[in-house]
Amino acid sequence: MYLLLAAHQDGAAIQRISPSGKPTSDARPVTKGELPGVVRELELQRPRWVWSRAQDWYPELLARGVELERCHDLALCGSILANSALTAHTEYAKNAEKLVQDDDTTPARALQPPPPPSTQGALFEDIKPVVAGVVELRNEFAAQQAALADVDDADLSKRLQLLLAAESAGAIIAVEMQHAGVPWREELHEQILTEALGPRPPLGHRPPALEALCNELRHMLNSPALNPDSPQDLMRALHRNGIEVKSTRKWELQQSGHPAIQPLLAYKQLSRLHTANGWTWLDTWVRDGRFHPEYVVGGVVSGRWASRGGGALQIPRNIRAAVHAEPGHKLIVADASQLEPRVLVALAQDTKMAEAARDKDLYAGIAAQGFGGDRQKAKVALLGAIYGATTGESGRLMPQLARTYPRAVGFVEQAAREGEAGRTVTTRLGRSSPAPSLGWLRSQQSTTAEEQRRADTIARSRGRFTRNFVVQGSAAEWAACWLAELRRRLRTFRAEGRPSGELVFFLHDEVMVHAADDAVEACVEAIREAADAAKELMFGRIPVEFPVSIAVVDSYDKAK
DNA sequence: AAAGCACGCGCG
DNA sequence: AAAGCGCGCGTGCTTT
Known part of the structure; x- marks a missing residue:
């Protein structure tokens, strides 16, 4: 059963709709206050x-304690359908094309683009539903379902439906993880900072360790006013000293053996810690023992998630x-080993x-x-094939790899040729490159030799993008299925x-579950089962393993 | 003064 | 040791 939830005056309206998007009940207006209870x-x-x-809706509902099982996220699904080669022949894609301005690279979207970054601390206050009422959303849903129905090949149609379901599940999971947050022990973080940098300095000042290194550098490089944070300034100082x-x-x-290099590298490392993940970061992003980043599902064209605020996808080692897990709990950190090469296989x-x-x-x-x-050679060669390396050791190893695995190498080469020719490529489940x-x-219609050379460079760059797109995008699909299957199992436990666990973090090919001690075993099992299920959903029964390495730890640094 | 860009570095 | 893909973000510096 489908229930449409749309904006209506100051609140919402809910309407039952059929799978093809026809109303099967009257729209029921619901005030903001009533909404959680009604839902x-x-x-x-x-x-x-x-x-x-x-x-638009789920953060507020979650904050009121309402968890939902599944959804159809019109914006995310619309974006996929508007771009997919599988639906390119449909009315839906043709209409979406008209919405794309022809002077830029904005991907086609059936609905509004995501809202501008919300300011920190306002995760739940700031979000206003897009101005889209029952009729508009119902029509949008009907159009999307019609586009799906227009995919003739049953197998491909099924894949595309799987993609939309996985993407929508991802949208729900992202909000839930945002709500849950990553367990974060502030005093442990502060301890790390103090040990490395010294006590917290006043705002706008360098911490003691950085101050000392800065003075040392100024002295060693005979540059009393040097600001090591300024690349220009630093470069001039290095040159003056023959570096x-x-x-x-x-x-x-x-590469340089100059004695100033060592303190300089130390400065850079500590400066990074201070500016990117120092006291300010802690103040800004960690509340009540949890780090609450915002995940942006569909934020990367390949289907990977992006994030906004706090650098959630770059938690440094x-x-x-x-x-750190809470008392009586463990962190279960699971990682799909060598996901992209396996997806290529x-x-x-x-x-x-x-x-x-x-x-x-x-x-x-x-x-x-x-x-x-x-092993190292094999790894460099394979990653080079997926990324499109042409030079260096990786480039040199390519012929050797191609001789042993003509099919795998041929596959990515073909994706590269498509991109170079200006065509699009499509992932396993049907997400197409822009x-x-x-x-x-225009750049490809150059005439002069100079222009031609530039055009070739640009074409090859696009080839590397499409080459990687198919693999990275299909890997993202596997991960989305994995995540959705895992969530389903954790919900079943509950x-x-x-005993069950909560999903608290996701990073491309890695998930983190926070679980009470007595739930760990079941969660680990669920993670493995979900990985198997994801493989079968995407590829059927194939003789390729997608092993998951799992660490049960007290703190994240103990994983891997 | 604000906005945009380049750099450099963190993550997969 | 970096290279080939995809990101976010803080800083300095330039442009508006």
Whole structure:
């Protein structure tokens, strides 16, 4: 059953609709205050909630203690359907195309783009539903369902439906994880900061350790006014001292043996800790022992999630000790091992590489088959194939890899050719890469030799993008299915009154579950089962393993 | 003074 | 040791 939840005057309206989007009841107006109660009541019928975006409604509902099982996120699904090659022939895609301005690269969207970044601390106050009433949303849903029905190939149609379901589940999970937050022990974080930087300085001042290093650098580089935070300033000072670097990047500085390099690198490292994850970050993003980032589902064209605020997807290793389970609980950190290479194996149906992928360590398997047992070489070669490396060691290893695995390498090469020619590519479940911009197309019609060279560079760059898109995007789909399957199992535990865990973090190919001690075993099992289920949902029964490495730990730094 | 860009570095 | 893909964000610096 589908229940439409739309904006209506100051509150909302709820209407039953059929799978094709026809109303099967009158729209019921509900005030803001009544909404949680009404939705909770209706949820007992296990509907699929159809709404503009999960972000518009679900944070508020969750804050009132209302959890929902499933939804259809019109904005996310619309964006997929408007771009997918599988629905390119439909009215839906053709209408969406008209909405795209022809002078930029904005992806087609059936509804409004996401709201501007909300200011921190206002996660639940600031969000206003998009101005979209019952009729508008119902029509949108009907149009999306019609587009789905227009996909003739039953297999492809099923995949696309799976993608929309997984994406919508992701939207729900993202809001729930945002609500739950990552368990964060502030005093452990502060301890790390104080040990590395000294006591907290007044606002706008360097902490003692940075101050000392800065003075040391000024002295060693004979530059009394040096600001090491200014690349220009720093570069001039280095040059004055005969350190001939072309940039101030860490790896380039490491080439030099000058005695000032060591304190400089130390300064850079500590400065990073202070500015990106120091006391200010802690004040801003951690409340009541939880880090509450905002996840942006569909924030990356490939289908990966992005995040907004607090750098949720970049929790650096050196502060992970502060991510700590609550008393009587554990963190279960699960990681899909070598996900992208395994997805490539499944996509390309490379039986030879599948043999290697039967091993828990895929790189070791590949090393044994084609690289004389050299695991590092095998890894560099394979990642190079997925990213489109042309130079360096990775580039040199490509022919060797192609000889051993013509199908897998051929698959990514084909994706690269498509991109270079200005065509789009499509993931396993049907998410397509954006079409090239008009500017791109224009660049390819160059005449002079100089223009031609530039055009080739741009074309190859797009080829690397599409090459990676199919693999990264399909891997993101696997991860979305994994996450959705895991959530379903955790909810079942709870519904049956058994101990369960809560999803608290997700990062591309990694999930974190916070669970009471007596729930750990079941959660671990659920994580593994969900991974198997995700594989089968996406690829059916294939002889490729998607092993998950799981660490049960007190703190995040102990995982891996 | 605000907005936008380049750099550099964190994560997968 | 970096390279080839995808991101967010703080800082300095330039443009508006």
